[in-house]
Every structure is written in structure tokens, then in C-alpha cells.
Amino acid sequence: MFFHRKELQFHAKPDAPDAVFAKQLQEVIGGQYGEMTVAMQYLFQGWSTRGHERYRDLLMDTGTQELGHIEMLATMVARLLEGAPAYEQEKAAADPVVGAILGGMNPQHAIVHGLGASPKDSNGVPWNAGYIIASGNLLADFRSNVNAESQGRLQVARLYSMTDDKGVKEMLSFLLARDTMHQNQWLAAIKEMEAKEGVIVPSTVPPEWEASEYSHIHFTNSETSTSSQLSWLHETAPDGHNFTVEKPEPMGEAPILKPAPPEAHDTLPEDKLK
Amino acid sequence: MFFHRKELQFHAKPDAPDAVFAKQLQEVIGGQYGEMTVAMQYLFQGWSTRGHERYRDLLMDTGTQELGHIEMLATMVARLLEGAPAYEQEKAAADPVVGAILGGMNPQHAIVHGLGASPKDSNGVPWNAGYIIASGNLLADFRSNVNAESQGRLQVARLYSMTDDKGVKEMLSFLLARDTMHQNQWLAAIKEMEAKEGVIVPSTVPPEWEASEYSHIHFTNSETSTSSQLSWLHETAPDGHNFTVEKPEPMGEAPILKPAPPEAHDTLPEDKLK
Amino acid sequence: MFFHRKELQFHAKPDAPDAVFAKQLQEVIGGQYGEMTVAMQYLFQGWSTRGHERYRDLLMDTGTQELGHIEMLATMVARLLEGAPAYEQEKAAADPVVGAILGGMNPQHAIVHGLGASPKDSNGVPWNAGYIIASGNLLADFRSNVNAESQGRLQVARLYSMTDDKGVKEMLSFLLARDTMHQNQWLAAIKEMEAKEGVIVPSTVPPEWEASEYSHIHFTNSETSTSSQLSWLHETAPDGHNFTVEKPEPMGEAPILKPAPPEAHDTLPEDKLK
């Protein structure tokens, strides 16, 4: 069950309006690796966790916190739009600076949201749940989580260079820090799980299920590839076996499919056509 | 530039038709973590790689190989549908086994594809590029890759239990092995990059950008959380600092937004309304 | 800022596994009118509210509560899948009851989520933010909200008939009640706003902007329509004017578009083609 406090987790006040940056900042609200993604991913993972109370709690802790990050960013976007020339289209022809702002802002901030934040990315594409995963396997999901926090912090770092606004930068510096924490956290959790289970997910596959003769070959499908010079290919693999490198060759046959039944109305086979 | 050989990388021949399993197998073709995802993700990462020739080549090697995995799976689906009662709807009322097959198969296998594979997931949702990432940061992307291979191998392992067909199982055993290799590969690459750059992505953020006083605090937003008992919270964090645990409190203020301009036609502020 | 308590707002325990109902129940988690929709809609509306503190708070109260409803439903789905024959595909051929369950369940519950809930609808389509609105105009948005609670309660009522499970029904009876409350709440809020602003949204449009001679005509575009017999068409309209009924006639001209410039490579006009 959830509760809310009206105060923000951290400050979210820009020094000045900036409609174009408001559009760009949407990426970390409703983009593939925005705060909606981490919030929903951690909550759904938490709700599905079986037999690991502390990790369930960690997921709920973090997911709940991320909800507050969406809130900070939505507040920031709403304020970046306050005082921006969002409806002054007619000035654009006369004043190219205004023109560039209006051309560069998200039109839905003006038309759909009345100067509020949008649950979409920096191009206006709606957030969708195809971005998130809750698999029931903690190690797999923690790897997804450290990826999400890595991509997320990378995007925040890029946005940091794209503005001079001190208020915005202050909030971004907080988000950079929290993403550092969350990368640390998932990395530590991964290390613990790998120590218990081994590094290959899922660890529960019986050996006889796997064609293990193919489990450590690096195939160089790019013909003049230099990848075989990567030093780790000549060291022990993370699961303790040795890598080998091979030029790939087909092991199967060229597939010949049977004709479809008449009800499929597929093209008749060549010898039936004429 | 790409080339094709008509032989499959590995066998893809079921022992018998199974239209319901054909539907389920679609998950690893066109689902969030299917072969279309890894193929396209690795290729786009490869095409964007700057200054790392051997990793560019590794990405192209692996992405090119994954194209051949889509091919194996598409062939398998086409064969699982050969001989299945896909168009015998009228038998369903009389024969509940046929009814269950027809109810459980993907109707588009019959209606849209004429007994061929679909570029969609096990529920018929089209694959989309929102599943993939190519960020320009190799460590971030390798973390995405090890996640994709973990989720992918997990799904293949589950599918392995859902069929008795020896031919299908043989192909799945090969895919399990390749996903083992690819997890090993990205884990080794991550280890190398972390050794060179440090574990926090991106490594290039100047320290003064980050509010580092918040970079190692675990906030327990779930009020009776037991997460603070996780042992690694009491050890050195992956980036070498120490974790702390805190009950979270707001550091910002309750946000008050200014009224919108009249052109927004937002609701007038309370004191203007009456 | 958000907090979580580990206890559920209400009980969410089925009496028995039911994988098919788990699939159906997904509709009210991740469907167009599921709990993800109302939670995210109310939160984004709250974050964008300007000049109406109490309504901002009401939106945050309700949105925060809805997060807890996603949690109850996700828990219920996870439990409905406990003990279900999700991976026993091979039994399906022999036992048509099992076959019907496996054919009727969501394959991603088994393959992707490992018996956990999914952020998708009852057909497996991912939730997306195109379902929600935060417009900055409270009356407009409250109308969206009462619609969402009406569709939501309707769907819960239908699901109530589709199961005999007492535990499930108990949870649904709670959701029915909360949707009653929320319909009451938005209806009361609408009544207040309409009393202050008038019934036509937005109330701030200057009269001279509107071609008011067309503001109360009912056009019968369906030629033998009986709609003009609706009694309220012969009473005062909600905004105080009178309705009229007219057979529609075009008031514009048949449009003739000019040729495109050569750079468009549109088809050349007829007289240029030969």
C-alpha cells in the first residue's frame, strides 16, 4: 500500500523558462529508460518476488522512491514551461529565436497538456510497458536493473551538458547521485546472487538440457573480424570454462518446407502451377 | 555488408506438428527478448561504435549470428504448423482436443501468415524497436546485452519444459548453449571495461556534477522494509565507497505551480473562479 | 514523495489456482481502463495542477491509492498462477481440460514472467501512456476520470461473473466499492466545477471565437435516423440554450488542391501527364 507526502524528495526549480529543454527532459520521464520505467519495473519485480523477502523489500523501496523522481521531473517540466512563449506562434515569423523555440518545443506541451508534463519521451512517443521486465528470476532482473540505471545516468549526464540553468543542474546532480547509488546497489546484489548461483542465468538448467559443446565457442560471423584479438577470449570464461574461437559453418540443412494445405491459399508449389 | 548461406546454423525440425507450441515459440522470435531483439540490438550497437574496432567487430559477429537464430526459429514455427488442424474450426465443437488446439493457437498463423512464422511475440504483439538500445557507451550497452541473454536463456529454459518433442528440444538445447556463450562473452567484456573505467556508467562525469552526498545512501521508502539486512549493504560498495541506510525524508518543498497564461485555457485559479 | 507499507490495502487471496482467470484479470491491471491507467492519470493530473491546492491533493490521494490497487491485483495474479499447470503442455493432448487451460492462459505468464503478473492487458498488449490524459483543465480531466471509473467498475462487474472463487470475489467486491466512491467523487467535483464555470469546456473561450450559430444544431447525418425523437432534444440544453435539429447540408466547397512542387515527386497533374 502506498502513501504520499506533498514535499518533493529534492528541489525541482529552474531559474528560467525553457520550452525546448522541457521537451528534452521528457526523455527521462517517459522514455525507454526514464523514471516511469524504473518505477514500474521495480514495483512489478517486487510484487512477483517469491522466497526472497529482503530483495522484495529492496525492490519496493527503490520502486517507491522512483515514483518520487517522476514527480520531481514532472514538476520541473511544468515550471520550465511557465513563461515560455508556447502560444505565440505568430511571433515566430518575425523573431527567429522565438521561431526556433516554437519549432523545437513539444507541441503537445501547449496543445494537449496546457503546460504540464507528459508521460512520453522526448519525441512524444507514449511510455509503454514493453520497456520493462519482471521475470521471476532475480539475477536476470538485477542485470536488467543495472542496465536501466546505467542508461538512465548516461542520459542525465548528457542532459546536464545541454543546459546552463543552475536550478535544473542542481536537480540533475541529485539524479546523477541516485543513479550512482542504484548502480552500486544492483551490482552488489548481482555479485551476491552470482556467488550463490553461478553466473549463467538460469542456474537451474540441468546439464543434459544444454548442447554444451557450443557453450564457449566464439563464432566470427563477420568475416574479417578482429574480435578474436580481445584479450579475455584467451582467458578463463566467467563460468570457469575456456573460450574457443571458430569460423562458423552451418550445422543444419537448407530447409525445405512442405506445401501448405489448400485451405491456406498459399501459392501452389511450382510443379502444381503449371 | 551481409551474405547468406542457405543451410541453417543448426537443425530445426520438430517430430510432429504442434500449433499451440508454435504460438508459444513466437516469444523468442518477436518478443521483448527474442532473437529479433538481440540481432537488431547488436547490429545497431556495432554500427554506432566509435574507437573500439574489436568490440565493433564482436558486436557485428554476434548480431549477424543472431539473424541466423531468427531463421532457425522461423523455420521451426513453419514446420510446427505443417499438418496442424489450423483451418478445421468446425471439428472443434465435436472434438475438445481439437477445440483446445484451435483455441490455443495464434489465429494469425492461419489467417495472416498461411502457416508461416510471424515477427511478433507469443500474444501476437508486433516486435518494436523500443525493445533495443544502442547508446554509444559500451559498458552501458554490454549490461543491456547480458540482461538480454539472461532473459532470453530463461525463456528458452521455460519453453524446454513445455514440449516433449525431441526435435524441438534439440534446437532449444543449442539455443541454451549459445545463450551461455553470449552471457559469458558480455560478462567478460563488462569485466574488462569496468577494470578500465570503473563500475559507474558513465565514467566520464566530473565529480563536481554529482551531489555525491546522496551517491551511497539506501533509502527505505517501504516503511517496514527488511532490506537493510542485506549483507552487502554493510560491505564496501562496488565503486569502493561505503553504503549507508536512511529513512527517507523530503528535501524539497511542496511544489506550487504558477497559473498558466489565458491561452492555455487551463482551469482558472481558485480565487479567479468565484 | 512516496512511501510504501508492506501490507496490502485489502485481501488478495484466491481459493484456488486459475490460470485462465489470471489472464482475464490482467485487463484491470494493464488494460485501457486498468489500475495502471487511473494511477498514472491521477498522478500526472496532480503534478500539473495549478492554483487548486485541494484538488491537487485529491488527485494525489487517489492516484497514490490506485498504486495500491495495482499491487493487490498483481498479487492476486501471482497467486492464481501458483499451482496452475502452466508448464504441462504435454498433458494437454491427453486431457482436454488441461488443454483448454493451457490454450486459454497467457503464454507470457509462463514464459516471460515465471508465474508473476504482467503490465499488460488481457490479450497481452502492453499498457501505454496513450491511455491517459492530464490536460491542465480540471473539468475536462474530471470528466475523463469519471469515465475511467465507470469503465473500470463495469469491467470488474463483468469479471465478477466469470469466476466462482470466493477469494477473488471478495477482492472484486472491494474494487467495486472503491470505484463507486471514485465515481461519486468525480461526479461531485464536476458538479462543483460546472457550477463555477458553466458546463462547456473550456469556459474561457471568448464568445467571438465561436461560430455560435452552429453550437446547438443536431445534424442527422444518418439519413433515416430516429435520433430527433430523443426527448431532451426538445428541452433546454445543458448550457441554457435551445437545441434545433437539421438535415445536414455541405456549407463548404468541394476542395481542389493545387499541384505539389516538383521536389515532392507527387503524381503530376492530369494535364501534365499526357
Added chain:
Amino acid sequence: MFFHRKELQFHAKPDAPDAVFAKQLQEVIGGQYGEMTVAMQYLFQGWSTRGHERYRDLLMDTGTQELGHIEMLATMVARLLEGAPAYEQEKAAADPVVGAILGGMNPQHAIVHGLGASPKDSNGVPWNAGYIIASGNLLADFRSNVNAESQGRLQVARLYSMTDDKGVKEMLSFLLARDTMHQNQWLAAIKEMEAKEGVIVPSTVPPEWEASEYSHIHFTNSETSTSSQLSWLHETAPDGHNFTVEKPEPMGEAPILKPAPPEAHDTLPEDKLK
């Protein structure tokens, strides 16, 4: 069955080209609350109406009319693009006004549509049927309809401020008027249905299905919420009962999920891991 007349319902002729406004106007063609939405929503509702001939006819009347509104807007967009510098990219560097236009226009108007309208919103996101509802319950759907007409008129009002073009404004003034009519119409229909059925949708839920002790409580999940000061909370609720206000407390237990079966390859429970 449908028929078409070549004349437009109303004039749709701009005074001058404006490629940026053409992009913005797309919102009310193919956006969440554009004319494609109302047209398709009313038609699907009409086609599903059972036992209410006059409302079926009203829905078909209005849906058919809305098809003509898509037509007017598509014509307007095509004309706003006539004469715009859509393909003069090279001038952009020299002339910042042209640069702002080319940066601010929808590139697909030039590349995909050859200066014609697009079935997408103002950010180029394709219209999709997840925007519409036809539930079989008229009161629920009329509430959706009054919401759609409210959001739609709000968006048209905002667009009205964003242009100086007299021809565009004339068409928008007509759309404002029709949206006034349609708000009136659905409000009147709602009033009639509420009088017959009561205000809570669906009206057909037997009282014993509902945990009615929770049907009128306002829970203040936002901890310092001022929402309880809303005057209507202290008056009779729309359905005739009285509201109460409560600080929310969990009524369920903290959920403990059972371990998954081995076939799920979920993480093993903590006590099985070591």
C-alpha cells in the same frame, strides 16, 4: 452503409502556407482526442448498441459527421503545406526563419506524404484504437464521449491562439461550435440515463456483490492532504449516501508468495540457495 458528398461540411482554406501550424494541427486529426478518435468511437459504439434505437441513431449521426471533420482538417493541412519551403533544407543555414520552419515542421509531411495530411498526432505518433472505447454500456460510453468532446474543444481553443491566419481561425470557430453542441448533447443524454438508472455505472450490480462499507470513504493517501476541505465531501454524495473521510490503513496482510515450480526457473527461495 455510408455515402459521401464532395463538398466539405465547412470551409477549410487558410490565407497562407504555414508548415509549422500544419504539424500542430495534426493533433486534432490523429491525436488521442482528434477527430479520428471521435469518429471511430461513435461508430463502434453505434454498431454495438443493443435495445436503444434512438441512441444508436444518434451515435451514427454524430460519428458520420465526425468523418467529415477529419476531411476538413486533412484538407486544411494539405493547403497549409502548399507553398511552404518543405524541401528547401539548404536555405535553412542561411536564413534562420526558414531554418526554424524546417526544424519545426513534421518531416513526414515532406518525406512520406508529399504535402498531404497524416493519420498521426502533432508529434507524428500514429493514431491507434487504444484511444477509443465501445463498452456496451451507454452511460459509461456517454461519459467517455463528453470527455472526448471536452478535451477536443480545449485543444481547438489552444490552437486558435497559435495562429493569426483568418481562414484557419474560421474553420476552428466552426469546430469550437460543434464541440459545444456535442458536449451539450452527451451531457443531456447522460442526464437522461442517470435519471433512469442512477449515477453509478453499471447500475445492474446486485448490492450483495459490493463491499458497500467502502463505497463512500475518501482515503487521504497523501499525508498532509487538504482534500478533506473540499466542500462537497461534506454534502450528500451524487448517489444519495454520505461521504466520510479516513486516514487509510492496510486491511490486508503483507503478501508472501509461494515458491514457483522448478519449470519456472525462477530464483530458488533463499533457503534453497545456500
Added chain:
Amino acid sequence: MFFHRKELQFHAKPDAPDAVFAKQLQEVIGGQYGEMTVAMQYLFQGWSTRGHERYRDLLMDTGTQELGHIEMLATMVARLLEGAPAYEQEKAAADPVVGAILGGMNPQHAIVHGLGASPKDSNGVPWNAGYIIASGNLLADFRSNVNAESQGRLQVARLYSMTDDKGVKEMLSFLLARDTMHQNQWLAAIKEMEAKEGVIVPSTVPPEWEASEYSHIHFTNSETSTSSQLSWLHETAPDGHNFTVEKPEPMGEAPILKPAPPEAHDTLPEDKLK
């Protein structure tokens, strides 16, 4: 401007309920090649046609007619659901035939639509405007149209085999006929346009824009391809030139991208990393 007549263009009455077929029939309402696609595609093409009055009219004629086909199919789906055991989930365990029906029907027909049609495909994926094209080039679009009618008729033919219901088959026989007409119509229009413009779209590309030395080579990227045995490769090409066949070789260089600027926070180049 559009008008509606309440009578259907053709009969749409099944002999008996069939919830599973209702799901399957959705493909030709809201699928990639369903009637929503052809209706919207022809209308948007018509609205964008410049300088070809009779083709504009043909497109409006046909698009308007297709609206009536959606209507027929929506009516058919609503009737196929009348009397089906949509809400009798509890009977499913006891009666495997009912179980198969409930497992095989679209759950949204019961939960979302109250036994009405859905604007989605046979898997419940919402129709979206990414399925349609209006390019401004008539020959290009007529080719899209003949494709749509070909795929559409193919799907109807497959559905014809999947039911024994005489009423359904009667309606499908009408749709087969109309798709024959529309294939004929677009083929004839294509022939006329090709005669005037030549066969390569767009015909307006100046010869010096094209690297014409590559305009007639068939590259055999599949290494043991037998495609060069296709007889037409040894005849005159449709545009009057001769085909040649070549084993493909790269003509470009292996791409080396420059390092990104520091603000991108991409991985530093190899020589900068250590």
C-alpha cells in the same frame, strides 16, 4: 462530407453464436489488412490527391464503401457473440468444450466490449495508422492498394474455410467478390498510370540523380542461391532495360567513426581508456 443509411450494404447474420470465430473475424476488422485499413487508407489518399479529380473521386467512392464493410463485420461480430457462453467461466472446468470456447475467445469481447466488436485484430492488438499510406504519388499508392486488397481477400478466403456457418459464409462470399472488384480496379488504374508515366516510381527523378549502373543488377547475396535461374532475369526488365546478375562485392570501405565529443559520454576511444 459523409452520410449514413441505416441498412447494411449486405447481410450480416450468422446462423449460430460462435465466440471463437468472432475473435478470428476481428482480423479483417482491425488487423493490418482489415477494413479499417482500406477505409482509412483510401480516404486519406483521396483527401491528399492533387490534380486528378476522377481518381480523387474513385478513392472517396471506395473508402466510403469500405466504411460500410467495417459496419457489416462489426455487426456480424456482435451477433456471433449473442448467446455465446462468454461469462460462464465456471462451466469450463466441467465441460471441456465450453472450456475450449472460453479459452479461445477474445477476453475483451466479454470484459471490455460487453459482446460488441473491437477495433483490434484477431490477437487483440489495436489498429494503428502505421498500417496505412497516403504518399501523394498515385502509382505508388495504387500499388499499396492492390496489395491491401490481395492480402485482404486472402484472409477472407482463409476465414471461409474456418467456419460452417451459412450466414457467415454468405457475408464472406460478398467480401470475396468486392475484393475481386477492388483488385481489378487498382490493377486497371495501375496499368493506366504505368502507360503514362513508366513503371518506375517516382517517374520524375532526373536521370542524373540515379547511379544507373546499379539499376538492373541482381546481386546474389545468398551464396548458393538459385535465383539466377528465374526466367525473367534473362528477359527484358519491365522498364525496358536488361537485367544482369552479379556476385556482390563491397564497393565501400569499412567504416571508421570519429570519437564523440566529451558531452556525449560515449565510451572513450581505446587509446584514451588506458
Added chain:
Amino acid sequence: MFFHRKELQFHAKPDAPDAVFAKQLQEVIGGQYGEMTVAMQYLFQGWSTRGHERYRDLLMDTGTQELGHIEMLATMVARLLEGAPAYEQEKAAADPVVGAILGGMNPQHAIVHGLGASPKDSNGVPWNAGYIIASGNLLADFRSNVNAESQGRLQVARLYSMTDDKGVKEMLSFLLARDTMHQNQWLAAIKEMEAKEGVIVPSTVPPEWEASEYSHIHFTNSETSTSSQLSWLHETAPDGHNFTVEKPEPMGEAPILKPAPPEAHDTLPEDKLK
């Protein structure tokens, strides 16, 4: 099985950075008719081909080649972004030319991809598999293919006018040529298949399935349509029969649907409501 060579099929080097054109060029990578579409469409068609070895090979040849076109375009986009002022937002206010570039570029090129290509269209909408078809019927699919190559070449021709960059134009001239080849190829293949099967797809529908009395009537649903003056309507139809023209009249009845069962909670019929 697939292989890769590191050299590009053709040169992909711009003369100068151009972030706005990089955005526009995305259309032919990840748009509805971009190279991802043709690559995936041909490969899926090839994998499903039954009984036509040479056409299977042709599809694999061409699909494999198109993968190399994605590669060329992705390389071009990455280079167009090299040196562009992507992160210099703060200069935009001072310099309207920079402002126009930043307003007009794809923000995700900077924030998400670190100056690499994106698998999305020119508006940032992710590519999805709803764009492609593999039907099992070669004639139907070849028609889809010639449409895709026509739309694709049209888009490339438009892009050609939108840049002055010689390096870009050189690459586009190659793509124009390859699209010429592929139009030729599919047109020739269509001609061969039509000669063998007849022009109406699918050719395998028994005559008694079709209501052939409606197979050649052109209905003029647009009331003052001039379409009947199209000359080919007065000549023999492509399938050898004669067209006729008729003013359309309904042949069905106005549909009356039966009331829904109580479990649907649809609105009660009018006579039950009061």
C-alpha cells in the same frame, strides 16, 4: 545462416555534419517504408516460402542485401552527427541558426544514442513489425514488395532534394538505383505469377465461394463522383470480365441486435429501463 563483411556495400560519407538531415534520414532507416521494413519483410517471406526454391532464394538474396542498406544509412547518420552542435543548447538563444538546428534535430540522437543512429522513423517512432507482411502467398507478397520499393524510392527522391551535401547525394543515388532494380524485379515476378495463376489473389478460391455478381461493379458511394469517367472502367477488367457502374443501394437490413445477458452489464434495453 548469415555472414558479414566489414566493408560497406557502397560509400556512406557526408561532406559535412547536418543534425537536422540526420533526423530526416531516419525515415528510410526505421520508418514504415525504411530499410528495416524491406529487410525484415523479405527475410520473413523467404523463411515461409513453400515449394518455390528460386523465389525463396531471391527473397533471401534481397533481404540480405537490404540489411547492408540499413548499415549504410546507420553509418551515414552517425557521421552526419559528428561535429554537429548537439549538446550546445545554451548557444541556441544567442544564435538562431544553432537554435534552429537544435530545435530541428532528433533529441534522442543526443540524449539516447550518443550521436548514433536510431531504429526509429524521422519523428522518433520506433520501427514495428506491424509494417511488414509474409502471407505465404507469393503474388500477394510480391505486390506488397513492389509497393514497398515504390514508397521507398519516392522517399529517397524527396530526401535527395532536401540536402546539398555531395556525399549524401552520392549514397542516395545508389539507393535510387537499387530501388529501381527492386521495382523491376518484383514487377517481373508479378508478371510471371499472374501469367500462371491469373490476376486475382488468391487464385485458389473455388468459384462457388464468391458472390460473383458483385465482383465487377463499381459503386459510386461519393454521390457526385466523376470516377465513372475513368476510361478503363469501360474496357475489359484485368481478370477478363467487364466492369459495370452502379449507384449503391443497401442490400441488407438495418441491424437490430438482441439484448445482452445480465452478466454483460450492458445498458438494459429501453423498455426495461423504465
